[in-house]
Each structure stands twice: as structure tokens, then as C-alpha cells.
Amino acid sequence: MSSHYLSPSFDIHGGGMDLIFPHHENEIAQSCAACSTSNVSYWMHNGFVTEKNGKMSKSLGNFLTIREVFRLYHPLALRFFLIRTHYRSPVNYSSKQLEEASNYVFDIYQALHDCEMAASPFRETSFEDQITPNTQKCISQFRTDFQSSMANGLNTHDVLKVLWEDVLKAINTVLKLLKTSEQQPLLIHSLIALEKEVKYVLNILGLMSSSTYSEVLSQLKGKALKRAGLTEDQLLQLIEERTLARSIKDYKSTDLVRDVLSIEGGIMLMDIPNGTTAWRPCVRADQSVLTGVQLLELIEERIKAIKLKDSESS
Numbered sequence: 001m002s003s004h005y006l007s008p009s010f011d012i013h014g015g016g017m018d019l020i021f022p023h024h025e026n027e028i029a030q031s032c033a034a035c036s037t038s039n040v041s042y043w044m045h046n047g048f049v050t051e052k053n054g055k056m057s058k059s060l061g062n063f064l065t066i067r068e069v070f071r072l073y074h075p076l077a078l079r080f081f082l083i084r085t086h087y088r089s090p091v092n093y094s095s096k097q098l099e100e101a102s103n104y105v106f107d108i109y110q111a112l113h114d115c116e117m118a119a120s121p122f123r124e125t126s127f128e129d130q131i132t133p134n135t136q137k138c139i140s141q142f143r144t145d146f147q148s149s150m151a152n153g154l155n156t157h158d159v160l161k162v163l164w165e166d167v168l169k170a171i172n173t174v175l176k177l178l179k180t181s182e183q184q185p186l187l188i189h190s191l192i193a194l195e196k197e198v199k200y201v202l203n204i205l206g207l208m209s210s211s212t213y214s215e216v217l218s219q220l221k222g223k224a225l226k227r228a229g230l231t232e233d234q235l236l237q238l239i240e241e242r243t244l245a246r247s248i249k250d251y252k253s254t255d256l257v258r259d260v261l262s263i264e265g266g267i268m269l270m271d272i273p274n275g276t277t278a279w280r281p282c283v284r285a286d287q288s289v290l291t292g293v294q295l296l297e298l299i300e301e302r303i304k305a306i307k308l309k310d311s312e313s314s
Contacts, residue, residue: 009039017045047090077102083156099283111171113213115195122188135190138170224281228265229292
């Protein structure tokens, strides 16, 4: 069948580490005996997906289907989780690891969205040779590192590490400088160049969505709400009640709502200087699974405990 569709010689043959011997060695022997021109240019053997450091497999009954994972996590988060580890290394599956991957994807798309918003009025202008020296150095180094890592056994782990530690950091630095610097055109063009470079690499890695940046961010937030067991209306109601508590200086209650949502629900509240509160997904410190009802009840019970303690002390 392989010879029929791919010819006797084909580029890549993949499989798990457990297939190197005897399965693939026998396959080579059989293929070469059947056809003298049979050849595989690259053999790629991936590490196992494990759970609690034990093999995940259908026979053990400890596996998840992609459809089950997608119920709570964005497809981009799953892809990031998988390529964050070198393909020959084992991948240890856990909800915390997937939440961390989802968080990374959110940060990447938030940075790209911020670039888009800042640079949108300047998209039609030419910016050749009009970027800061630091930006040019960052882009050149990233290209070199990317090509070197991919040529070194498809080392996607190192690519994502440099993207996170260097390129996103450079984007956020330029965004901060935009608020105070007078070199607006230079900084805007630097943002456009950085965004273009990130999109180029994400596209190769399969992490560039066909949806807009804002749509991806909204989808990631929707998955975070599902993991927390909350609807958006329930979360907005909590934020409204917390805002009311802040207005009467009930800071113990406001801090409690923020902390429980973050630690138990994976929802981070961010108070904006203009008095509003925004939110984004985060990694739960407590990975025990609570339903939305249990989360709301936990907040209510702890607020009651605070008020009871305050009334007793007064």
C-alpha cells in the first residue's frame, strides 16, 4: 500500500519509540527483499505520551480522545503542549501542563493583538530599514536560532523557548516605550516587523490560526470558563459584586473573590486604573476539579466566614 501511494522510496516514516525493534527493522528487511529500490530518507520515532509518568494507551484504559481534550482546551493549546517537548522525548500529560500551554498561547495572541491595535493606522506605510537596532538584532537572532533549532532534529522546544523569552519580551518592551517615547514611527514599524516574524514562525509550527487574534483570545477565554464551570454571565455577576465590595472598602471580600477565582477556577481578575475589571485565563494552583456551583458556593461560604469573624471581633 505504501509503495502504491508513495512509490518504493519516500521521505519520512514515523512511529513510536517501541516500533524501532523489531517492527521497523523487520519492515526494512521485508521491503528491501520485495523491492531493491525501497528506501526511507528519514525515520522519526516519537516519545510516548504518558500520564503520571506511566504509558498512556488504549489497552490500559487511561487515554483521552482528542475530542475529549478539545471540550476544555483550544486546539492550539494542545498543539503547543505537544511541540513544547522534543518529539523524541516522552510527553507527560496533565491538566496543569495543558493549562500552562493554553496560557502561553493566550500570551502569544495577546501580544500579537496588542501589536495589531498599536500598528493598525500605519499598515500601509513602508518600514524597510526603519526599525530600532534592538529590534533588528532580535529578529536576526531569532531567525538564526529558529533555523538552527529546526535543523537540529526539529527542536521545537528551543524555538518556543526563544519565542517566549526573547521575541515576546521585545514586543512588550516596544509597547511600553510607545507610551512615553517620541520615536513613535520607529517603534510602530518595529512592532510590525516583530509581528510579521512571529506569524512566520507560528505558521510553520502550525500555531497560526485562520481566526483573528481577538477571536482566538475569545475562544481561549471560552474554554477557561468551561474549565471553571462558569458562564460568562456568572463571572460578570461576580465581578460586579466584587466592584461593589471595593466601593465600600470591603477589601477582604474583594481579595477573596480574586484569589478563589485564580487558585480554584483558573480565572485571573485584573483591576484597571479606570476602575473597571478585566479577566483572562490563568493556571489553577489547585488542580482539584470543582464544578461552577461548587466554586460559587466556596466563594459565598468564605465571604460569610470573613463577615462572621469581623462581627465577632468588633
